Every structure is written in C-alpha cells, then in structure tokens.
Amino acid sequence: MAFPQTPIELLAEMQIGGTWTDITGDLYRRAPLTIERGRPDEATRVDPSKATFQLNNRANKYSPRNPRSANYGLIGRNTPVRFSVAGPESYLATTGVSGDIVATPDHASLDIVGDIDVRIEATADWSRGIQQTLIGKWPSADGQRSWYLRIINDILVFVWTPTGLFANAVVASTLMPQLPRRAAVRATLDVDNGAGAWTASLYWAESLAGPWVLFSTITGTSTTSIHSGTAPLEIAPTHVNGTETRHPWKGRLHRAEVRSGIGGSVVASPDVRALAPGTTSWADSAGRTWTVAGAASISAREYRLHAEVSSWPPRWDVSGRDVYVPGEAAGILRRLGQGQKALASTLARRLPTQGPVAYWPMEDGRDAEQAYSPIVGCPPLPTVGFTFGQDDTCPGSAALPSLDAAAIMAGPVPTYTSLTNGWLLSLIYQLEAPSSTLQPWLAFRTSGTVAGLVVSYDSATIEVAGYDATDTQIVSEVFSNSDTFGPGKWYRFDLSAQQNGGNVDFHMGWVEVDGLGTEWNFSEPGTVGTVTRIETAFGADFSGMKIGHLSIFPSSDLSVWGGSDNGFGGEFADTRLARLGSEEGVPITPDFAPTTMGAQRPASLLTLLAECEAADGGVLYEDREAIALRYRARQSLYSQPVALTLNYTTDGHVAPPLEPVDDDQRVRNDRTVRRTGGSSARAVDETSALSVQAPPLGVGTYDDSRDLNLRDDSQVEPIAAWSLRLGTWDEARYPTVHIDLAAAPSLIPDVLALDIGDRIQIINPPDWLPPGPIDLIVEGYTEVIGHPNDWDIILNCSPAGPWSVAVLDDVTTGRGDTAGSTLASGVNSTATSMSVATPSGPLWATSGETPFDIRVGGEVMTVTAVSGASSPQTFTVTRSVNAVVKAHSSAADVRLAQPMILAL
Structure with a gap:
C-alpha cells in the first residue's frame, strides 16, 4: 500500500526530466521514510544527509536502465529528490536572487x-x-x-x-x-x-x-x-x-x-x-x-530534506508481483566526498579567469622542460636552465622552478587585440640575495614604438632599457632599488603600459606578497602596441631565483591578482566559504564568521571547507531546503534563544528513553592549538573536577592537539582557551532526545523550524535527574515518518552550557563572579540568611546588583540583598529556586549560578 497523504500530509517529489514530480503515491508505508541529518552522537563532522524509502515499481517507473520505463533517460544517478510536510501557515519564499x-x-x-x-x-x-x-x-x-x-x-x-x-x-x-x-x-x-x-x-x-x-x-x-x-x-x-x-x-x-x-x-x-x-x-x-x-513563491511546505538518489537497486519477491526499489538518497556532501582531487593553487585558479592572452603558471613537475599554459591558443613557454617543482613557499602557488646560472625563457605570445589600448605583464618571484652588478632580469618584445623592453637590476639600482624595432635604445630609466628582494620573501611584479594621447604611460611595481610595495612610473612618446614575445636570458647572478605565474593581459588593469598571490590569506572564514562555493558551483550560505584564515593551499574542496569550519568553530551542514550547504558560525551558537521547550513531566513531550550519559567521551583537559606553519598555544585545566589532577581531585590527563589554518599567531591562545572550556564542561550528556510528534502534535510547528545548531530545553525533568532545565544543542537528528499516525524525531544533542557566554549589560550572564567565596557557617534547608566569606578579590556588591542567583552545593538560591562592608557578608536569599532542598555545611562553595564567561 502506498504512503497515505493524511494526516501528516507528506509530499515526496522527484526531479524527473528536470521537473519536480509528485511521487508520494508510490512510497510504500511498510518501509517508513527515514531521514538522517547532521552529526551523529558526539561526532566532530557532519555526515552526508541520508533518506531511505521504498518505491512501488510495478509500473516500471523507477528503472533507470530499462528502456521500457516511462522515465528512461529522465532519471539516474544523483536524480534530485525532496520530502516535505504541510506547515502550519503559508510564507513567501525568497531566493536571494x-x-x-x-x-x-x-x-x-x-x-x-x-x-x-x-x-x-x-x-x-x-x-x-x-x-x-x-x-x-x-x-x-x-x-x-x-x-x-x-x-x-x-x-x-x-x-x-x-x-x-x-x-x-x-x-x-x-x-x-x-x-x-x-x-x-x-x-x-x-x-x-x-x-x-x-x-x-x-x-x-x-x-x-x-x-x-x-x-x-x-x-x-x-x-x-x-x-x-x-x-x-x-x-x-x-x-x-x-x-x-x-x-x-x-x-x-x-x-x-x-x-x-x-x-x-x-x-x-x-x-x-x-x-x-x-x-x-x-x-x-x-x-x-x-x-x-x-522564482519567489507562496508556499506552505516545510522541507525535511533535499537530496540526490544515489542508489536504484531493483528488487522483487519470488512471485514477481511485488516489484519495488529500496531507494536511498544522500545530501550533497556524499557526492563532494567521492572526489578528493586537490584544487589548484589560488593563483592558478584565479589568473586564467581574468582574461589573460598568455599565462604560464610554471607549477610543472620536476622533470618538465617547458612551462605549460592552460590558456587555449597559448603554446607552452620553452625554458632552459629551469628546475621545476623546487619551492612551494609562495602562499598562492604550488611548487615553482628555480633558475640556474644560464636560465632562459623565450617564446611567442599569441596575437591579440588590446581591450583598452594597453597591456599588463605580471609574474611572481623570490630572490634570496641581489646581484652585485646590473644584470638582465626580464626582457620581452612588443608591437609598439618601444619594441623591446629589458629590466635589469642589482642591489641598488633598477634600470629599464627600451629599444625600437631596429634595436636602437630609445628609453633609459634608472630607479633606486632597496625593496625588491629579501631572504624568504616573495614579490609580485607588474609592468603595464597604457596609451595616453601621443604618449605611452608605463607603470612598474613590486609588491611583497602579503606586504607593502614600491612603484615607479614613466612616460614615452609613441604607441603602446601589444606584447608579442617573451625573450629573457637571465643574468648569471640570478641563479637560484624562483619564478612563476608569468601572465600577459590585454589591458593595464592591475586588479587581476585579487588577493590570490597570498592565497587569500586574511580573508574571513565566511568569505572563503562563499568564494569556494562560487568557484566550484556548490551553493553555500554562510553566517558572518569573522575568523581570519591563513593561506589557502592546494587541497580538496571538502578539506578547504573543513579548514574554515575548524578555524571558526562553527558547523558546516547540508541545507534541507535545497541541494546546498550552510555554515552556522561559532558566534551564532553563543547564548542563543531557546528554539524548542519540551516539558517532560507535565506534558510528556519527551518519549522514552531519556538516558543521560556521564562519561569521558568529550573530556579534553590539556589542549594544544597550532597555527599551520606558525606558533602554538596550550591550555591546561589544573583545578576543576575534570582537571589533569589525579582522581579524586581531577580525572587525569586527556590531551589533544589540532592544526588550524589561521591568519596569525595571536589567534591560537584564545582558541586553545575556548577549546579547553568545551572539553572540560562538567555535565552529563543526553546523546538523544526522542519526540513522538503523533503524541505531542502541539510541538510540530517548533520542531519543523528546528535546525542543526539550535538550542532546546527540557523542563520539569523527573526527580531522579538533576533539577532542570536540561539545556542542549541539536547536533543532528533522525526523523521517521511511517504510518499515518507515526512521526518520530530523535535529536542528537550535546550540552548547551558551554555556549552560554557573557552578554553586555545582561542581568544574568553579564555579571562577574568573585575569586572564590564560601559559607562562613553552615545553614539548614530553610534558612534565608547566610554568612558568606570572600577571603580574596572584590567583595559582593551591596547595592544596585540584586536580585541575582547563586549556586551552593547544587542548590540555586536568589539573593535579594547583600550587606556588610567586609568579609564575611550577609546574604538574604530565597531558597530552593531549582527545587533542591538541602542543608549546607561551613566552607561550601558559593558561586554565581551563571557566571560571566567571555566568548572567543
């Protein structure tokens, strides 16, 4: 029997021949639709979303390899499919387009x-x-x-x-x-x-x-x-x-x-x-x-998954009457994870998109004898004395060649028409030490009045010599040189020419990759022409120089680099996510994530996306409303509003079992964070109940280390401290929370809106659990839609407590705790006045701060008044705010129930 439409009003659609087609009537009820999204229990990465279901195939509609099928040639591997339910109200869906x-x-x-x-x-x-x-x-x-x-x-x-x-x-x-x-x-x-x-x-x-x-x-x-x-x-x-x-x-x-x-x-x-x-x-x-x-539209659908059908296995019973397909669909992460080819360097990816007429990356292998060109119609550049694949320290490049003492590069530039009556020649290089004598460094020919240009330099001077078509020198420009070399430094060189009336304006610039630059300008009478040939015989003293990404553009626009020479180092995590998505045709919607990234080196797309996720500390996951990715930034998880409240005792919102786990799965009390290619920082918990001290004062050492692609060394220390907070949060885990929506239909609107990274609370937990609320972050979920009255969602959760951070001027999270206070004398379970000692640090304020909550021995009390100008002070309190009723002995710890914690 096919899946019924009511009362859940499930809609299953498949993109058949490019058109979304209703296939709900072909879903079998005997195999409920099961959807999995997000992180499994305590995993560090999101898994590809997955949907499993069964399709009635008696009519041969879902046999992509059978030419007798009505959908032959219209469906196949990675055919899009989506599942939705009717929402509580309509909305206007906007696309951002x-x-x-x-x-x-x-x-x-x-x-x-x-x-x-x-x-x-x-x-x-x-x-x-x-x-x-x-x-x-x-x-x-x-x-x-x-x-x-x-x-x-x-x-x-x-x-x-x-x-x-x-x-x-x-x-x-x-x-x-x-x-x-x-x-x-x-x-x-x-x-x-x-x-x-x-x-x-x-x-x-x-x-x-x-x-x-x-x-x-x-x-x-x-x-x-x-x-x-x-x-x-x-x-x-x-x-x-x-x-x-x-x-x-x-x-x-x-x-x-x-x-x-x-x-x-x-x-x-x-x-x-x-x-x-x-x-x-x-x-x-x-x-x-x-x-x-x-494409904006009025809709009432709440999409539970957009995915791609990854498997079409035909199945039938022995009679041949029950023909079906046990379908499986997966999110975009599955497809992206199938190919692990490293993306090219940022320079090799960007420069060809900027319209060069000639481009030689020079990222060839060690045995290469010429420089390959990715530009159609541009031949390889012949080289002599180039040893390829020698140096990969330029942030925006793969390994580049080193020159010997008799290096030559010479070859034609394809004929072209200048877009703006100008041209630009660019390259990057590294020179450990300057020449002591003036020697040729770059030479090329043009079709203009200055038909030949030779750039030479030594430790003090840069000379530009220009020649006409008969090789007679007509240009001699000499500039002071002090900033175009240095051990370990990479430079970007630009030489452009632009027609300006009867003159040609030349611009010459050296910019340290990831640094500052120097420029010179001069003008000569004549016509600009086009670059026709590279013809450089390097001076012997340039032996050991590294060079690459030689490119010629049909205009003098200097914006072609766009930050690619330093591997886009310094861009925000969200900017990198969006840029990579755009470059690779993968829709990605990121939150604002102002964590600055280090250089993007050649790696697979998923690796590069994961670098952003790890550096910022948020979560990259699949959009359920499109075949796309979303990124939820770390800062969006801080002190967020509660998206779903579940009442355990009164309303029975939580289906069994609710099983806390008190284990060491997430404990990390000795954490080291290293910046890729840079410094490191270590954070160690030496005092708390989950510290590195031996039991019973702590739990012993649980250490780890991580390499993060960060912009600079100043980032590692606060990240290590924040990581330590996450790894030493002392609270039981609730790995799963089961909600039976058929039994609690009032929860449906909030559950439909709930997504990965949202915060939920369980109030009124049973007496055998610590007093609530139980505060959780949704890491992922499994959703099962089966019989007309069956709709279950099992949330994978982690504690939300670590993410509760200081909010400026907030009466709860904006208060600073003392350095350490204790009861000066014991109190019974009903006393409303207590003596609190603060042996060091500031005293508790006696005016303008009450009421506020404190925690003593697990009991939360509301302080309504504080008196006393010296320690001990007298607190007037309302007892048992969290329903814990107990006496407390002298020297019991007194702390704010919600102390101010600074976010990363």
Whole structure:
C-alpha cells in the first residue's frame, strides 16, 4: 500500500526530466521514510544527509536502465529528490536572487516624506555574511530613491535620501542582538525630533505583534525628509549603488507593515500567512496589490530534506508481483566526498579567469622542460636552465622552478587585440640575495614604438632599457632599488603600459606578497602596441631565483591578482566559504564568521571547507531546503534563544528513553592549538573536577592537539582557551532526545523550524535527574515518518552550557563572579540568611546588583540583598529556586549560578 497523504500530509517529489514530480503515491508505508541529518552522537563532522524509502515499481517507473520505463533517460544517478510536510501557515519564499521579489506599484499613500515606521517579520539568516535588502522603495536607477531596510552581517541598516539621489543618502545602522531565526525588525524615523535634528530608532520583536525591544537610537545633526519617489515598494529587492550590489534577502516573509508616521496609519501590509500556496497576486488590508515575480513563491511546505538518489537497486519477491526499489538518497556532501582531487593553487585558479592572452603558471613537475599554459591558443613557454617543482613557499602557488646560472625563457605570445589600448605583464618571484652588478632580469618584445623592453637590476639600482624595432635604445630609466628582494620573501611584479594621447604611460611595481610595495612610473612618446614575445636570458647572478605565474593581459588593469598571490590569506572564514562555493558551483550560505584564515593551499574542496569550519568553530551542514550547504558560525551558537521547550513531566513531550550519559567521551583537559606553519598555544585545566589532577581531585590527563589554518599567531591562545572550556564542561550528556510528534502534535510547528545548531530545553525533568532545565544543542537528528499516525524525531544533542557566554549589560550572564567565596557557617534547608566569606578579590556588591542567583552545593538560591562592608557578608536569599532542598555545611562553595564567561 502506498504512503497515505493524511494526516501528516507528506509530499515526496522527484526531479524527473528536470521537473519536480509528485511521487508520494508510490512510497510504500511498510518501509517508513527515514531521514538522517547532521552529526551523529558526539561526532566532530557532519555526515552526508541520508533518506531511505521504498518505491512501488510495478509500473516500471523507477528503472533507470530499462528502456521500457516511462522515465528512461529522465532519471539516474544523483536524480534530485525532496520530502516535505504541510506547515502550519503559508510564507513567501525568497531566493536571494535578483528579480525574485514581491512588489506593489507606487501609490500616493506610499509617498511618505515625513515620519515613517517600517516593520517586517521574517525567517532569515540574520547574520549571513553579505548585504541583504529586506524591503524598500529604492530602485537601482538614481533619482527616484526613497528608503530601504537591510541587514549586513549582524547589522541592521535603515537608509533614506531627501533628494532621491544616492549621493545624499542618510544611514542609520547598529549591531543587532542575536535574533531567533523567525523574528521581526522595525525601523522608525522621526524627521524632526523637536530639537532641530532627526532620530532613527531600531527595534526587534519575536513577531510583528511585539512587544518591541528598542536596541538602538541614532540622532542626526539637523532635520531631514524622505524623497517621495515613484519607485514601487519591493520586498527582497536588489539595489545597485555605483559598483556595489546590495543583494536581495533570502528567507521567508511572513508579514510586513509600512506606516505613515511612527505608530501611524498603515499604508502597506502584506501578510502571506493565510494565502493559498501558489498565490501570485493579492490585495492587502491597506488596499495595496502585491505581485510575486521570478522564482519567489507562496508556499506552505516545510522541507525535511533535499537530496540526490544515489542508489536504484531493483528488487522483487519470488512471485514477481511485488516489484519495488529500496531507494536511498544522500545530501550533497556524499557526492563532494567521492572526489578528493586537490584544487589548484589560488593563483592558478584565479589568473586564467581574468582574461589573460598568455599565462604560464610554471607549477610543472620536476622533470618538465617547458612551462605549460592552460590558456587555449597559448603554446607552452620553452625554458632552459629551469628546475621545476623546487619551492612551494609562495602562499598562492604550488611548487615553482628555480633558475640556474644560464636560465632562459623565450617564446611567442599569441596575437591579440588590446581591450583598452594597453597591456599588463605580471609574474611572481623570490630572490634570496641581489646581484652585485646590473644584470638582465626580464626582457620581452612588443608591437609598439618601444619594441623591446629589458629590466635589469642589482642591489641598488633598477634600470629599464627600451629599444625600437631596429634595436636602437630609445628609453633609459634608472630607479633606486632597496625593496625588491629579501631572504624568504616573495614579490609580485607588474609592468603595464597604457596609451595616453601621443604618449605611452608605463607603470612598474613590486609588491611583497602579503606586504607593502614600491612603484615607479614613466612616460614615452609613441604607441603602446601589444606584447608579442617573451625573450629573457637571465643574468648569471640570478641563479637560484624562483619564478612563476608569468601572465600577459590585454589591458593595464592591475586588479587581476585579487588577493590570490597570498592565497587569500586574511580573508574571513565566511568569505572563503562563499568564494569556494562560487568557484566550484556548490551553493553555500554562510553566517558572518569573522575568523581570519591563513593561506589557502592546494587541497580538496571538502578539506578547504573543513579548514574554515575548524578555524571558526562553527558547523558546516547540508541545507534541507535545497541541494546546498550552510555554515552556522561559532558566534551564532553563543547564548542563543531557546528554539524548542519540551516539558517532560507535565506534558510528556519527551518519549522514552531519556538516558543521560556521564562519561569521558568529550573530556579534553590539556589542549594544544597550532597555527599551520606558525606558533602554538596550550591550555591546561589544573583545578576543576575534570582537571589533569589525579582522581579524586581531577580525572587525569586527556590531551589533544589540532592544526588550524589561521591568519596569525595571536589567534591560537584564545582558541586553545575556548577549546579547553568545551572539553572540560562538567555535565552529563543526553546523546538523544526522542519526540513522538503523533503524541505531542502541539510541538510540530517548533520542531519543523528546528535546525542543526539550535538550542532546546527540557523542563520539569523527573526527580531522579538533576533539577532542570536540561539545556542542549541539536547536533543532528533522525526523523521517521511511517504510518499515518507515526512521526518520530530523535535529536542528537550535546550540552548547551558551554555556549552560554557573557552578554553586555545582561542581568544574568553579564555579571562577574568573585575569586572564590564560601559559607562562613553552615545553614539548614530553610534558612534565608547566610554568612558568606570572600577571603580574596572584590567583595559582593551591596547595592544596585540584586536580585541575582547563586549556586551552593547544587542548590540555586536568589539573593535579594547583600550587606556588610567586609568579609564575611550577609546574604538574604530565597531558597530552593531549582527545587533542591538541602542543608549546607561551613566552607561550601558559593558561586554565581551563571557566571560571566567571555566568548572567543
């Protein structure tokens, strides 16, 4: 019997011939759909997602190798498949691609020139590492711009212009608090605050219904206004400001409002929650007509997995009547993991994409006798005296050749037409020591007035000699040289020429890879021509020099390197993830992750992605709403809101078994972190219950070491300290939490929204467990959808406690603990006054700090008053806040229940 549609309303779709096709009716109920995502119990890496299911194949639809199948040639290995269930409400799905929007035409009511109030409730990656425009009247064409609201990294930005011109834009922006995935943001603008200035205020709330939390007020120096404009009001628009593209937002719109005046009349109110899926146009409560465009869509589906069918094994019973396929689909990580070919160096990957007419990487093997060219139509460059594969210390390159005392490189450059009446010749090199005499270093020919150019230099001088077509010298330029060599230093050399009226402007520059540079310029009469031939016989004193990535471009644009010469060292982890995804055609959506990376060396794609994940400390996982990857940054895990609350005792939200594990699987109390190619740092716990001390004072030594691809040595010490915190968190693990959604259907909306890295809590645990809440991070899950009334999800979890860090001005996590306090005398189980001794460090504050929670012997108490100017002090407390009732002896440790912990 095929899988029923109700009450779970599962939808299974397969991309047959490029079209998503409903295959739900062919799913067998006897083999429930099982989905696995994320990390298994305590694993360090995310596994590829997996779905297992059975398809009815009596009609021969799922036999990709059978020409009698209706789907022959339309399905096969890695055919996309997706599974979804009906969600509690509709939403507008935005893609982050230009043109995939919803908009309403301009209307007189939208032409607000005074105070304005803009609100939007969305599900979004609020800390995604690119600019995302949420809503606005701000076309790319200048002149009719009014305002827009956008996010960039963790910053909310409201922009307006009084004139309609980008040049007169006014910006109000600030760092946002950490928001739940579904949240509302709001911007108000008071164009005249009564004090001769404007005031913009930024808020957030859990929904458009509020209550609104003000997190920033920005005040200008004069009054302002908003250009009325004729542009439509758009949600998820694309804006181009000069050379900068402000990308549309990717996520879900639930509803939005634009009000004329702060808290004033509603002039636009798109609310998609009750719209029928597939709606393309509707009128909102303010009378505005909204139209969906591009690939944006109204949907009510909650996708549980997007994957690729990796196996199509045909099966049948002995009668031949039960023909089926036990299908298995996997996420994109499986396919990416099948090929482990190392990606080429960053220089070899970037330079060919910049339009060179000739390019010789010189990353050839040790036995090579010429330099290969990856450019179609460009022949190899003949060489003499080159020993290839000798030095791989340039951050952006694989191993490059070394020259002997009679080295030559000479060969033609393909004929080309200059794009801008200019050219650029570039290379990188390393020279341990300069020549003591002036010797030729580079020579080549052009079709211009200066038909031959020879660059020579020694320890003090750089000389450029130019020759006409008859080899008569017509150019002699001499420059002082002090910064173009040095032991272990790599340099990038650029020599460009550009026609400027009747003259040719020459630019010559040396830039230390990952450092500073020197440049010289000169101009000569004549025409620029094109580079026609490399013709260099190196001076004997350049023996031992390393050289590579010789390239010629048909314009004088110096931006071709783009950071590739130093292996993109110093770029943020999220920038590298997005760049690698773009280069390799793998969709990756990263959070803003400002951990600076070291050089990207040749390695497989998954290895390079894993380097970013390891350096930042977040989690790279598969998107369930697309065949794509997502990266959740470390900082998004800090002190995050609770996404799902499970009531164990009262509501029975947790299905059996709930089995804590108190083991040493994650214990690491001696941690060393090394920077690849750099220094290291060690962090050791010598005092806690999980310290390196022998039992019973500790647990003995559990050590490890990790190599991380970081930018500089200053990063290793704080990472080692943070790693030690994660490895010495003293709490039982709850490896799995089982939720029976058929028994607790009220949890379905929150469970559907739950994703990898989210925080959950189990409240009211049984009395035989420590008092709650049990605070957990979701590392992954297994989801089983079977019988119409069977829907189970088993969460793989780890403790959330280590991720609770200081939040500035927060009354709970923003307090500093003492250096060590104890009870000066014992107390019984009901005493509400106690004497607390603090032998060293600052005393507890006696005013302005209460109430706050302390923990004594496992009991949490709320301190309502502190008195005493010297130790011991008197605490007035409310007992048994966490339902622990017990007496405490003298010298019992007194600590904040939630001390301030600084994040990495």
